[in-house]
Amino acid sequence: MTYLIIHLLHIFSVFIYGGFLFTDNLFLSRIKNDLNAEEHSRVREYFMKYVRQVVPKSLIVAVLSGIYLISVNFGPISEAGLSNFQILLGIKAFLGLWLGVRGVLQVFFGIQPLVFKSHTFPFILVVIIIFLSQLMFS
């Protein structure tokens, strides 16, 4: 039961975080073409005002629930070395943790990312993470 609840928390929190990145990259980036610079920055600021209330917390929930899930799922390393599942899960967790650290530093400590500064980078990582999280079970 605990596993089920935390698994669901993981799924919903990554929906919220990933959903924001999809919306921002696929749709909001387009309205720049329809508005002048001042209007665009106002619209974006309104949007981000509400994003900031929810999305960073979702990212933290995604990382914390992910750490619980990996502690249950990873399993022992056999003498033959890491299984394909463990390798893919390890890469997925590394990318997820990277996003988590990056997001927390940026939002809660005001430290901007050193590399890959735009929202396109986390968007691409989320797409890769979703692929890995399905591929690892096959």
Ligand code: HEM
């Ligand atoms: C923002 C970052 C993350 C995203 C977008 C993400 C996304 C996902 C998705 C889509 C699934 C598949 C759920 C399913 O098919 O039922 C999943 C499962 C999983 N995630 Fe994450 N995740 C993130 C961060 C993390 C982190 C940081 C860890 C570990 C440290 C982690 C560990 C896991 C594990 C172990 C599973 C398998 C759970 C299971 O199916 O029983 N995730 N994740």
